[in-house]
Amino acid sequence: xxxxxxxxxxxxxxxxxxxxxxxxxxxxxxxxxxxxxxxxxxxxxxxxxxxxxxxxxxxxxxxxxxxxxxxxxxxxxxxxxxxxxxxxxxxxxxxxxxxxxxxxxxxxxxxxxxxxxxxxxxxxxxxxxxxxxxxxxxxxxxxxxxxxxxxxxxxxxxxxxxxxxxxxxxxxxxxxxxxxxxxxxxxxxxxxxxxxxxxxxxxxxxxxxxxxxxxxxxxxxxxxxxxxxxxxxxxxxxxxxxxxxxxxxxxxxxxxxxxxxxxxxxxxxxxxxxxxxxxxxxxxxxxxxxxxxxxxxxxxxxxxxxxxxxxxxxxxxxxxxxxxxxxxxxxxxxxxxxxxxxxxxxxxxxxxxxxxxxxxxxxxxxxxxxxxxxxxxxxxxxxxxxxxxxxxxxxxxxxxxxxxxxxxxxxxxxxxxxxxxxxxxxxxxxxxxxxxxxxxxxxxxxxxxxxxxxxxxxxxxxxxxxxxxxxxxxxxxxxxxxxxxxxxxxxxxxxx
Amino acid sequence: xxxxxxxxxxxxxxxxxxxxxxxxxxxxxxxxxxxxxxxxxxxxxxxxxxxxxxxxxxxxxxxxxxxxxxxxxxxxxxxxxxxxxxxxxxxxxxxxxxxxxxxxxxxxxxxxxxxxxxxxxxxxxxxxxxxxxxxxxxxxxxxxxxxxxxxxxxxxxxxxxxxx
Numbered sequence: 001x002x003x004x005x006x007x008x009x010x011x012x013x014x015x016x017x018x019x020x021x022x023x024x025x026x027x028x029x030x031x032x033x034x035x036x037x038x039x040x041x042x043x044x045x046x047x048x049x050x051x052x053x054x055x056x057x058x059x060x061x062x063x064x065x066x067x068x069x070x071x072x073x074x075x076x077x078x079x080x081x082x083x084x085x086x087x088x089x090x091x092x093x094x095x096x097x098x099x100x101x102x103x104x105x106x107x108x109x110x111x112x113x114x115x116x117x118x119x120x121x122x123x124x125x126x127x128x129x130x131x132x133x134x135x136x137x138x139x140x141x142x143x144x145x146x147x148x149x150x151x152x153x154x155x156x157x158x159x160x161x162x163x164x165x166x167x168x169x170x171x172x173x174x175x176x177x178x179x180x181x182x183x184x185x186x187x188x189x190x191x192x193x194x195x196x197x198x199x200x201x202x203x204x205x206x207x208x209x210x211x212x213x214x215x216x217x218x219x220x221x222x223x224x225x226x227x228x229x230x231x232x233x234x235x236x237x238x239x240x241x242x243x244x245x246x247x248x249x250x251x252x253x254x255x256x257x258x259x260x261x262x263x264x265x266x267x268x269x270x271x272x273x274x275x276x277x278x279x280x281x282x283x284x285x286x287x288x289x290x291x292x293x294x295x296x297x298x299x300x301x302x303x304x305x306x307x308x309x310x311x312x313x314x315x316x317x318x319x320x321x322x323x324x325x326x327x328x329x330x331x332x333x334x335x336x337x338x339x340x341x342x343x344x345x346x347x348x349x350x351x352x353x354x355x356x357x358x359x360x361x362x363x364x365x366x367x368x369x370x371x372x373x374x375x376x377x378x379x380x381x382x383x384x385x386x387x388x389x390x391x392x393x394x395x396x397x398x399x400x401x402x403x404x405x406x407x408x409x410x411x412x413x414x415x416x417x418x419x420x421x422x423x424x425x426x427x428x429x430x431x432x433x434x435x436x437x438x439x440x441x442x443x444x445x446x447x448x449x450x451x452x453x454x455x456x457x458x459x460x461x462x463x464x465x466x467x468x469x470x471x472x473x474x475x476x477x478x479x480x481x482x483x484x485x486x487x488x489x490x491x492x493x494x495x496x
Numbered sequence: 497x498x499x500x501x502x503x504x505x506x507x508x509x510x511x512x513x514x515x516x517x518x519x520x521x522x523x524x525x526x527x528x529x530x531x532x533x534x535x536x537x538x539x540x541x542x543x544x545x546x547x548x549x550x551x552x553x554x555x556x557x558x559x560x561x562x563x564x565x566x567x568x569x570x571x572x573x574x575x576x577x578x579x580x581x582x583x584x585x586x587x588x589x590x591x592x593x594x595x596x597x598x599x600x601x602x603x604x605x606x607x608x609x610x611x612x613x614x615x616x617x618x619x620x621x622x623x624x625x626x627x628x629x630x631x632x633x634x635x636x637x638x639x640x641x642x643x644x645x646x647x648x649x650x651x652x653x654x655x656x657x658x659x660x
Contacts, residue, residue: 054647167503167556171510174550178517178543181526185539190527192539219616223585226620390628393616394635397609400596401639405649410600417593429502430569447542459534 010356013058020368022059023361026066027368031376033067034074034086036386039395041071041087043215045331047395049207049338050402057339058354062361064335068328069121069311069365072271073373076113076304077380081106089271089307092279096292096299103295104239107377111241112297113304114373116253120305122366123257124264124312128319129359131265132348135320139345144452145464149473151446154267154323156477159435160484172426173435179204180443187451199411206334208403208415209440213433214327215399216420221427222392241297249301252282256302260309265316267325270434271307278306312362319343319355323442327434330441338406498568503561510554517547588619604654609636 014020026048033044045067052060075087080097093113100109142150155177159169182193183203194200246253256278263274282302283292292299314325315332322344324330336343341351348355403416423433450464457463464470522543532538592615599608613632622628640659643649653659 051642051647053649165499165503165560167553167560168506171506171550171553171557174546174553178546178550181543181546185528187537188529188532188539190529190539192526192543193521195525220586220589222620223589223616224582226585387622387624387627389620389622390617390624390631392620393613393628394631396616397613397635398639400600400609400612401605401636401643401651404605404651405643405647408650410597410652413600414597417597420593421590429506431506450542451537454534454536459536461536 006352006356007360009353010358010360013353013357014062014360019059019062019357019361020364022055022063023066023365024368024372026063026068027070027365027372028066028376029063030067030070030072031074031077031372032070034071034090035077035376035380036086036388036391039086039218039391040214041068041075041089042327042331043218043395044071045328046211046214047398047402049211049331049335050405052335053338053405057336057341058357058361060339061332061335061354061358064332065315065358065362066365066368068332069308069369070372071328072308072311073114073117073304073369074376075307076117076300077110077376080109080113080300081380087271089275089310090303091272092275092303092306093300095279095303096294096296097303099293099295100297100300105295108239108241108245108297109300110377112245112249112300114370114377115241115246116249116256116301116304117308117373118366118370119253120257120260120308121311121369122363123254124261124309125359125362125366126312127261127265128312128315128362132316132320132355135316136345136348139321140349142345142469144449144456145466146469146473148446148449148453148464149470149477150321151323151442151449153473153477153480154317155435155439155442155446157480158267158438160480164430166481166484166488168429168431169435172431172433173439176436176439177443177446179209179436180440181447186444186448199409203444204415204440205403205406205409205412206337206441207406208412209419210327210331210334210437211399211403212416212419213423213426213437215395216416217423217427217433219392219396220420220424222388226389245297246301249298252278252286252298252302253305255281256305257309260306260311261313264310264313264325267317267323267438270314270326271310274310275303275306278309279303315358315362319347319358320345322347322445324438327437330434330438333441498564498566500561500564500566503557503564505561507554507556507558507561510550510557514547514551514554517550518544522547585619589616592616592619600652602654603656604658605652606636606640606659607654607657609639 029048030041030044033039034041045064048064048067052063071087072089075085075090076093076097077086079085079090079093080101083094083098085091085094097109097113100106155173159173160166182200184201185192259278260274279299279302282298283289286298288296288298314329317323317325318329318333322342324333333343341347399416400413403412404410406412426433453463465474522540526540526543528539535541592612596608596612610632613635614629617628640651644651
């Protein structure tokens with residue numbers, strides 16, 4: 001299929017009101033979900049997932065992508081107005097956004113957050129469209145040893161950078177890999193940790209695990225401290241973001257977008273580090289360096305561009321290699337699987353219409369975000385007033401319905417509750433949940449590729465180092481472990 | 497809590513779990529055919545590798561715990577202001593979840609969800625009890641309408657009151 005054919009097929013798939021309506025609804029849900037502190041973009045995507053089961057694949061995935069993009073922007077609203085990031089990615093926005101709000105310039109800060117987010121989102125989408133196809137065609141040369149080395153590299157980097165400690169990240173990833181072994185063995189069909197229960201023979205349900213890990217711990221945390229979320233909302237004020245503000249910060253926005261694209265395309269790094277790196281680069285190079293941290297509009301622009309630049313780029317490894325770059329794309333991979341699609345290089349061959357349909361939807365999403373975001377800024381007070389102690393029981397009920405709907409199985413609801421308590425224990429012990437979930441998804445793929453490699457080579461482990469691609473991934477894995485260990489040791493022994 | 501105490505505690509738990517897996521759980525609950533020629537292709541191989549790696553991470557956590565200083569984390573959680581009531585609420589939520597599991601096949605999903613909603617809202621000490629009760633009725637009904645009539649999911653109805 002030529003590029004034009006693929007584009008035409010993509011247009012045919014999304015060229016209807018329903019697809020764009022889903023995208024629009026997704027953005028609204030995402031902005032509202034991201035704007036409610038404690039709900040987060042991740043939880044919003046996880047809770048929306050069950051509603052996509054009844055939709056066509058393209059509509060369901062567009063809805064989730066809308067929630068993702070809306071959620072990342074939505075997180076900046078409470079970060080600026082109540083000094084509480086709606087998503088971890090918005091933490092950097094607080095640094096200058098809240099001081100601006102305290103000076104009565106919240107409207108200006110939020111306007112800049114929106115324009116920077118939309119610009120970065122468009123840049124990120126462009127990068128996705130340009131690079132995903134190229135990477136996928138390159139990945140068509142991959143065999144089991146290359147995929148094994150790639151997945152191992154992804155897991156190493158995810159375990160290393162998604163928390164504060166490589167050891168705790170590795171522990172989380174190993175626990176996820178162990179949980180993924182539950183069920184029937186891939187080759188021999190024998191039982192592994194099924195305890196004779198037929199419900200466990202197909203392995204634990206992915207959606208029960210993810211909702212359990214990312215939604216239930218927030219409900220449990222609410223039981224632990226029901227008043228932790230209370231904060232004071234600042235007024236919008238009369239000032240608005242001007243064209244001069246935007247143009248003055250344009251360099252930082254583009255730089256932040258590029259940083260977001262680069263970090264987003266590496267599995268595991270995510271939006272928060274990108275936002276902080278973009279912010280620190282803007283501060284380093286700005287003429288108004290001294291104002292950063294005291295209410296500098298360029299700081300808001302840089303941090304928002306950094307975190308939104310990631311949104312499209314995280315889809316590059318997901319679509320091209322089938323490797324989720326962060327938790328949200330791990331949830332989105334679940335949506336693909338539920339609809340019988342397997343992201344990866346072959347998807348560009350077998351389902352090119354869906355890929356190009358998604359690209360078209362993503363381009364439109366940047367424009368929709370501008371509309372939804374403008375309304376959301378004015379309507380935040382209503383969102384902030386939603387009583388969280390009523391919202392969380394609602395989330396619990398939604399989780400129960402959503403998880404049951406996957407397989408019509410009450411056992412999955414039990415799995416979700418157990419995973420919820422596990423997620424809460426991990427949260428209290430500062431063990432990141434992202435490596436757990438991503439390892440749980442990639443675990444069967446890792447083991448399968450390892451065993452296929454061994455079958456191909458007659459159990460010669462040297463096949464795992466058979467060519468330049470595997471060597472490249474092994475080298476990157478070693479460099480990652482070395483760099484993270486060195487930075488951990490440096491933190492322990494501060495330079496005097 | 498400091499990194500030292502956290503890593504020491506985690507290290508001990510992880511090493512014990514790894515030992516439990518290697519010496520009891522994997523031999524007892526992972527089954528391999530007797531005719532597997534090569535150990536790396538056996539269903540037992542991967543769980544043993546993972547358990548071994550977990551043991552190494554546990555040892556690493558212990559080593560890191562011994563070498564870390566006892567400075568508390570900057571953002572260490574101080575816990576709820578009402579002391580032991582936090583633990584009681586956690587216990588209450590666990591009980592709600594257990595009751596939900598027990599009641600789902602008997603009462604049905606809609607009625608169980610309504611009760612769970614109300615119980616949770618009061619457990620979280622809501623300041624809007626009337627709104628909570630109204631939401632407890634409306635939210636499960638709306639979700640039932642969507643999942644049963646739009647998505648075509650067979651929502652459990654229970655033995656007592658059945659919905660259309």
